[in-house]
Amino acid sequence: MLKADSKGVLSGTYNLSGNEACIEGAFVAGCRFLGVYPIVPSLEAVERFLNRCRETGATFIQMEDEIAVLAAVLGAVWTGRKAMTVTSGPGFSLMMENVGLGVMLETPCVIVDVQRFGPSEGIPNRAGQGDIMQARWGSHGDYEVIALSPSSPQEMFDLTIKAFNLAEEYRTPVMIMTDESVAHMKEEITIPPAADIKIRRRRYYKGPKNNYLPFKWDKNFIPRMVDIGKGYKFHVTGLTHNERGYPVINAETQELNVHSILNKIRLNSDKIVEFEEKNTQDADVVVVSYGITSRDVSEAVEQARKEGIKVGTLRLITVWPFPEKRIAELAKQVKAFVVPEINYGQIYFEVERCVRGEANTLSVFHDRSRDNGIHNILDAIKRALKESK
Amino acid sequence: MEALETIKVREKENHPMEPLLRMDRIPHIWCPGCGIGTTVTAFVSALEKLEFDLDKVVVVSGIGCTGRVAGYIKLDSFHTTHGRAIPFATGIKLGNPDLKVVVFSGDGDLVSIGGNHFIHAARRNIDITVILVNNFIYAMTGGQVAPTTPVSAYTTTSPFGNFEPPSNIPQLAEAAGAVYVARWTSLHIRRLTKSIAEALQKPGFSVVEVISPCAMYYSRINRLGEGIDMMRFYHENSIIKHGEPTENLDIKYQKEIVVGKFVDRERPTFIESYNRWIGETKS
DSSP states (O other): OOOOOOGGGOOEEEEHHHHHHHHHHHHHHTTTEEEEOOTTOOOOHHHHHHHHHHHHHHHEEEOSHHHHHHHHHHHHHHTEEEEEEEEHHHHHHHHHHHHHHHHHHTTOOOEEEEOOOOOOOOTTSOOOOOOHHHHHOSSSSOOEEEEEEESSSHHHHHHHHHHHHHHHHSEEEEEEEEEHHHOEEEEEEOOOOOOOOOOOOOOOOSOOOGOOOOTTOTTTTTOOOOTSSOOOEEEEEEEEEEEEEEOOOOHHHHHHHHHHHHHHHHHHHHHOOEEESSOOOOSEEEEEEEEEHHHHHHHHHHHHHHHTTEEEEEEESSEEEOOOOHHHHHHHHHHHHEEEESSSHHHHHHHHHHTSSSEEEEEEETTTTTTTHHHHHHHHHHHHHHHOO | OOOOOOOOOOOEEEEEEEBBBBBGGGGGGGOTTOOOHHHHHHHHHHHHHOOOOGGGGEEEOOOTTTGGGGGBBSSSSEOOOOOHHHHHHHHHHHHHHTTTEEEEHIIIIIITTTTHHHHHHHTTOSSOOOOOOOOEBBBTTOOOOTTTTOOOOOOOTTOOOOOOOOOOHHHHHHHHHEEEEEEEETTOEEEEEHHHHHHSSSOOEEEEEEEEEOOTHHHHHTTTOOOHHHHHHHHHEEEEETTGGGOOOOOTTTSSSSEEEEEEOOOOOOOHHHHHHHHHHOO
C-alpha cells in the first residue's frame, strides 16, 4: 500500500454527481487512462475526466465502439497505467468479449456500468439494475468477477478507489455496477487529504528478466505483473495457457488455468465481500438490496418498523462475490427475505439459492419511475411475512 | 578422378534468428508451403537491420494462423481476441508512446471482424505498423470464404465459387488515412523486408499487406497444387508497380497481382495531435 498521489486528489468537500465523484475516485486511485464510447447515462463522468486530465497527466481516447474501448484499456494497463472505462447496458454487452480476455490475461482494470433499463436500447435515462447477472456471467467460459454497487455519490468516490485497489490486489477486472439515479444525483461528498487514502500498488515481478512467468501463481493464486518495454520479452494469450503464458491445449492445463482464475477470488471471498447490515438481530424479515434501491428500502423499512414489523436490511456493497455465508446464516434465523431490484429477479435468485428453502424469499420489481415504489417494498415485506407463516 | 570430400557432420548450430524467436515453442503450427513463416523472417530481418531497442518493440496479434505470430516472436507479445489486435495496440501506444507497436495478423482478423478498428486506427493515424498476411481464406478454421477471397474461388463455405467481391486492402487503408501502404507476396523476401523496415520507421499508421499461399485449404480445394506451385504462381504473376493508384489493386482469381509501395505520405499522428491539444488548452 502507498499514499495517494496528491496530484490527483482534490481534497475538500464538494457537491458532485455520482458520475463526477466516480472520476475523482479514479484519479485518487491513480487511474491515468480512460477509454470510452459515448453512452447515456455515463457522460458526466467522461466530461469530468476530460476537464481534469491535463492537470493529472491522464490520457483519454474515445474509441469506435465498446469492444475497442476495453481492448484499448487492457493494452494501456500492460504499459503500467491504471485504466478504466465507463459505459451503460448496450456498451457493457459489447465489452463482454474483452472482459473474458481481461480475466484470462489477469489484467487489472475498472469497468463502470451506469445501468439503465433494457433489454436492448431500453430507456437510456432511467435507472435499471438489469445487468447484475451479466456482470457475473456475461462472457463465455468459467470465471469469477468482483463487482461493487455504490448507493450514493460519496460511495461512488469511495468504491471507485476500492475497485482499483481490488483490481490490483487480485489482478482482475473489477466492475462498478451503479445506476442512472446514483450516477446523476448530486450530493455533498468529502475527498480526504491524499495522505489519508490507501492505494494498492501494482504487484510487480522483480526477478531475472529471462525468467518472468506471467501466470506464476503464488499461494494466493495471484501472479505478478511486469510492464511492456522493460525487457522481460513475455508472452500472454487468451488461449488456455501455462505459467509462462504459452498456449497449451490439454485438460490438465485447462484445469490449472481455470482453477487459478476461480480460486483467487473464491478463496479470498471472505476478504472481498462487503455488506452493510442493519437491525437484523431481532428481524423476522430481511430486505436484501443494493445501489439506489437500498435508499428506498431504508424509507420502506422505517415505515414498517413504525407499524411494528421486525424488519432488518442487508445492503450489498460487493454484489460479486455474493455474501453466501451470511445469507445462509440469516436464513436460519429469519422468516422471510425480500429482494427489491430494478429488474424482475436477479440477486433474488442468489438469495434464494443461499436460503435453501429455510425461509420465504420474495422478489419485488422496484420501479423507481412510479411513485408507489416504496409502497411496493412495504407491501412485499408484509406479504413475505404473511406467506411465511 | 577427384577425391570425394568427406561429409562433415555439422555441429549443432543455433538458429540465426534465435535471439528473436521463442525457440521453446518451435516447431510452429504453420503448414508446409505457408507464407507466414517467411513473413516472420522478413519482420525479424527488418528488426535486426534497424537496430531498434528490442525491449521497446511489442507485437500484438489477433486470432487465426497469422494471429499465432505473437507467440513465436521473442519480444513483449500479446495474443488477443479475434479482430481486436488494433485497439489493444492503440491502448499500448497511448499508454506508453515510447514503444514501437506492431500488429501482426491476418486478413480475416484485421479486415473482416476487425475492419472497423482498422479504418479508425488509420483515420486517427495511430502510430503503429500493421503487417497483414492475406491468404484469401479463413485458414485456422478450415478454409471458409473471407472478405479477401477472389471471386469464383472455392472455399468450404463457397462450394460453388465465391460470388462476393473482395476487399482491396491497400485501397481501404489509403482511403481510411494510412500514411504508408505496400503489398508484396511472401516470395518477395528482400523487398518485403525493406518495406517492413520502412513501415516501422514511418510515424503513423503503416500497412504492409503480404500475399501468402495457403497450401492447405486454399490451394487444395481450388486444385492449385502444392505450396511450391502457389509460390511459383505468385512469383511469376506479380508485377511491381510502385505508386500504382490503389483503385487498381483488386485481386482477381489466379490473375496477376500488383505489388509495390503505393502510399507514402505525411499526416500528423494521433499522439502529435493529442499533445498539441493538451498543450493548447493548458495555455
